[in-house]
Amino acid sequence: MPAFTEKVEQLIKKKNLISPEMRIVVGVSGGADSVALLSVLNDLAPKYALKLYAAHLNHLLRREAGEDAAFVQKFARSLGIPTFVGYARVSKLSRIYKLSIEEAGRRARYQFLRHVAKKVGAQRIAVGHHAGDQVETVIFNFLRGTGPAGIAGIPLQNKEIIRPLLGVTKEEIEEFCCERGLKWRTDATNLTTEYMRNRIRVELLPYLRRFFNPQVERVVLQLADIISEEDRFLEEQARYLLRKMGQKGGEGEIRLPLTDFLSLPLAVQRRLLRLLIRKSGAGLKDVGYQHFDSCISFLREARTEGEMHLPHGNRMFKGSGHFWVSTAGKQDKPAAMQEIKRDLKIPGITEIPELGVTIQAEIKPYQENFYFPPENYQVCFDYDKIKLPLCVRTRQKGDRIRTFGLKGKKKLKKLFAELKIPPSERDLVPLVISDGEICWVVGYKRGAAAPVTEDTRRVLLLTASKSFKD
Amino acid sequence: MPAFTEKVEQLIKKKNLISPEMRIVVGVSGGADSVALLSVLNDLAPKYALKLYAAHLNHLLRREAGEDAAFVQKFARSLGIPTFVGYARVSKLSRIYKLSIEEAGRRARYQFLRHVAKKVGAQRIAVGHHAGDQVETVIFNFLRGTGPAGIAGIPLQNKEIIRPLLGVTKEEIEEFCCERGLKWRTDATNLTTEYMRNRIRVELLPYLRRFFNPQVERVVLQLADIISEEDRFLEEQARYLLRKMGQKGGEGEIRLPLTDFLSLPLAVQRRLLRLLIRKSGAGLKDVGYQHFDSCISFLREARTEGEMHLPHGNRMFKGSGHFWVSTAGKQDKPAAMQEIKRDLKIPGITEIPELGVTIQAEIKPYQENFYFPPENYQVCFDYDKIKLPLCVRTRQKGDRIRTFGLKGKKKLKKLFAELKIPPSERDLVPLVISDGEICWVVGYKRGAAAPVTEDTRRVLLLTASKSFKD
Structure with a gap:
């Protein structure tokens, strides 16, 4: 060898x-x-x-x-x-x-x-x-x-x-x-x-x-090798502490006890904050060094209640001996969210600015070696089998979805939970509907309607330009 | 402001x-x-x-x-x-x-x-x-x-x-x-x-x-700020584990239980090894990434007994479910160590290659603003008060030393312990003797003999070229 x-x-x-x-x-x-x-x-x-x-x-x-x-x-x-x-x-x-x-x-x-x-x-x-x-x-x-x-x-x-x-x-x-x-x-x-x-x-x-x-x-x-091992160890420590110290608040919030947190070493505090912001669904986009610094100052302050701003409208709160992160969705949820509904242009481009998403529909001949895109941001249907028109709307009470390999339908709420979509974001997920059936949970998963098979002649390709869930 | x-x-x-x-x-x-x-x-x-x-x-x-x-x-x-x-x-x-x-x-x-x-x-x-x-x-x-x-x-x-x-x-x-x-x-x-x-x-x-x-x-x-806090936290973790897991072996050795060690995350193993090598008195000079790598492979091997080499003649041993580090001093101690004794040339340079040390003696007029060098590698005596000749020798049974502010004398063995000199190195520490009294433990501390005062006219300056203990 x-x-x-x-x-x-x-x-x-x-x-x-x-x-x-x-x-x-x-x-x-x-x-x-x-x-x-x-x-x-x-x-x-x-x-x-x-x-x-x-x-x-x-x-x-x-x-x-x-x-x-x-x-x-x-x-x-x-x-x-x-x-x-x-x-x-x-x-x-x-x-x-x-x-x-x-x-x-x-x-x-x-x-x-x-x-x-x-x-x-x-x-x-x-x-x-x-x-x-x-x-x-x-x-x-x-x-x-x-x-x-x-x-x-x-x-x-x-x-x-x-x-x-x-x-x-x-x-x-x-x-x-x-x-x-x-x-x-x-x-x-x-x-x-x-x-x-x-x-x-x-x-x-x-x-x-x-x-x-x-x-x-x-x-x-x-x-790089030394630090990667230490990084992994510290991440595991933080995960362990979050599980041990975290208490469930309303709407998927994780509440941490303030005194216990402040008694930890600064290095662990930073790691734990990072994880908390991520797990609370606020995401770490544009959250930098100075935010962790400000968070820790805010938590150390003598005041027992208060709030501070994080990027993208998210906030950190403290009160009753605990602190937690609340996502923008919870603060600024539009009142009439349930009413969003828009027909899809096929072929064509449909914008739904309330949900921050644009969906492009194209019709393509089927070829061998056709690349089946992953179902979160692009999806293919058999154009001759899917029932038109299609529309885009947000979730409604009692929504169910049929997915591949599943007999009958599953509650959409259950799917959202499986996909770990924070409750605060669920009203903002676009759903593509064909003949009353959810055929695509945009950004996450397709339904079982009209799959592309060897018999397919024309493909309907939908492409969503919402930010990636990679 | x-x-x-x-x-x-x-x-x-x-x-x-x-x-x-x-x-x-x-x-x-x-x-x-x-x-x-x-x-x-x-x-x-x-x-x-x-x-x-x-x-x-x-x-x-x-x-x-x-x-x-x-x-x-x-x-x-x-x-x-x-x-x-x-x-x-x-x-x-x-x-x-x-x-x-x-x-x-x-x-x-x-x-x-x-x-x-x-x-x-x-x-x-x-x-x-x-x-x-x-x-x-x-x-x-x-x-x-x-x-x-x-x-x-x-x-x-x-x-x-x-x-x-x-x-x-x-x-x-x-x-x-x-x-x-x-x-x-x-x-x-x-x-x-x-x-x-x-x-x-x-x-x-x-x-x-x-x-x-x-x-x-x-x-x-x-x-740098993030990593310095994490570095400090990991060091403290390692210190805690060494105290908790370490058992005293012979000659100041610290023995760690092998199975417990191998169950730790790699990041912690590396930190703990580093600390063990340092605390065992072997020192980390020229010990690099690849040594930690080899140590961990050696400890993971199925063989229950063995030894491996570290830089400068130090070694790591494993056996009876434990492992430890042994310093070069313990392996290669010259048989006739006690017999080393050499007269100091004043003024002049005296080499004692067996101890890896050179001592230079100079006579200087005393001036105001005279800088009193720290006593570990340079030392001043009142030239007109110190009893000549001076000699350099290694420790002998029953050695005692008189230091500043101390009534009577202290056992040299006690001083060595206070200074945290590993037992393996103690036979290699040069002592400067005046009239039977230890007036300088080279590299560590002076005795109370013939200090420089305002009445001093001539200063005897001794400079040792042994590696620093900074």
Whole structure:
């Protein structure tokens, strides 16, 4: 077994990334990293009885993208590995969601990989990030502003996603490919798009190596590993404390006892606040260092009652010896929320500003290799089977939904609870209705109506531009 | 009260740096930072009933150093603050201890400040590091390789040393000095000597501000603050666990139960190992990331007994369900250690290679403003009162020592225990003997023999070049 494979296997074993007999979807762009990843995992497959699947998403951004897909299919076939190719109009997604091309591509890619994993029943998704990506990420976060989690960098494992190449460098990967006679394709966009990351790689790192530390990459990786473990430990501590100290208030609020909180070390207070704001449904968007600072000052104040503002209209309250976070939804809920109802233009674009959502409907011919988008922000129906017209409305008392694999219907309230949608947000979730039946809970889940099958000729594609629930 | 003073006071209050009625020694170089520091603390002195002392160490490196001292004395006198001026031959110290000029200067400075604090009974020593110093330190550590403690940067408080200006920038300091009409002196060496730090300040930071983040300093300071609190919390956790789990072995060894240790999260294991190696007396010199990694692999191995090497001849052992660290001293103790004895050349240089120490003896005329060096690596005697010849030897059974303020003598063994010298090192501590009496435990403490007083005419200055115990 070559030294490279051994090095990768060591990391897999040390960090327990896979177990025997797992099914693993491998994201393969066609670049050296993912080609090496597929090849190495294929080396290890017999020993661990792994079943591998290759998955490639065509971003439809470049002319040569089709050749990349063909290259990946040919390479995987040579190893006897089944391959899935999907398509995503990343430039369009980036416009709709007001994301950079890179970010839209990243999200579409992971959603495609999860989709394939679900389809084949895989327990792991392997992607080809290497040590160089890790170093760039840590330096990028360090410079742009971050807490410990940013210095911890890209996780080696995050739920089902694993990154077995994080311990090897780009040079080692290319050397391995050359030794083994593996070919790879170079993504030209990679060299021009990600401005800051490229500057780190091409300009900053060589400068730091020359004038500060020839081993700068190594020391950054070691720091990331140390801090990632400490970050994980502290997160677990905070979770434990929230469970232990938290009491349920009204409307999904979690109340913490003030005196107990103030007796904790500052480091733990910050972690606990962060978790509380997140778990209360307020979200951490735009919540920064200075907010934690203000929260702690507010809680330390002698006054026993009061409130303070958090970003996006959320608030923190204290009173009767406790404190809690209340989301904007609870404060500013429009009085006549139940009455929102709008017909969908098909094809066309329908705006529902009260819910902050725009839904685009398109009719497409069905092709083989059609990419079934994940059901939270894009969804496909069989256009010839779905009952028109469609409309969008918010929830009503007694709403039920039929989902795949379910006999009969489930209460929408129960589904909302399963999806962990905070009560304060539930009146704002758009529902797409066909013939009185909920066929899509926008941002979360589709119903079982009119699925696309092999008999489908025309596809109705709905795309929602509400903020992602990724 | 000016905004600047208020900002400094806020940090002092928030982080509890001083208490009312404290005596504080302020290190004053004569630069803008320390001039502002003395001025601000003088503003706050009436409110908190503080008693201030200024202290300036002349490094004897530059011609203008004498003028700096005169400038500081004049400025402090104008505020009615008593001033101490000391002298250190930093270039000589740097040669003897094989340290950079900066490092030798830094050590001499802190030792002088501690010396003055002891003399006046001060509870705090304030030094003028500001936010810019903090940013440089964090970036320096990040690039050279560090754990969380290095990202935490310069501590706001470390035992008696406090840094009230860490929350303000160089610009704010200079603005404050200008507004108040305070003059300061610029240290020319500062611009040329500290190569890496200057490169960070002059070249790297402007580049990062321009191409990555105009607020790079702010985000680095916030990261440092978050990580310093988490670092402190994790250290306390590790200390608690070591006390709870540790069992005393032979020769000052601390034994930890293997199964309990292996059940801890990796982050805690690393912290605990670090503390164990330190507390066992092996020291952390040259112990890096890879050693902790190897230690943990060694402890995880199925073998129930074994040993592994650590730097400088130290070793880790496991057996009978426990593990512990053994210092080099215990392994390689020379058989005939007790017999080491050497006469001191006065004046002159005496080498004792078996103990890794060189002692230089000089005879100096006594002057006013004579700097009394701290007793661990340099010591002064009244040359006309000390009984010659002097010799150097290692400890003998029944050794006793007479120290200042003590009636009669104390067992040397007791002193060693008080000084927390590990048993394994005790046979290697050089003792300077005059007329059968221990007059200096080299590296630690002097005896009460022949102190320098106002009547002293000639001083015997002994300088040891053993590695510092700072």
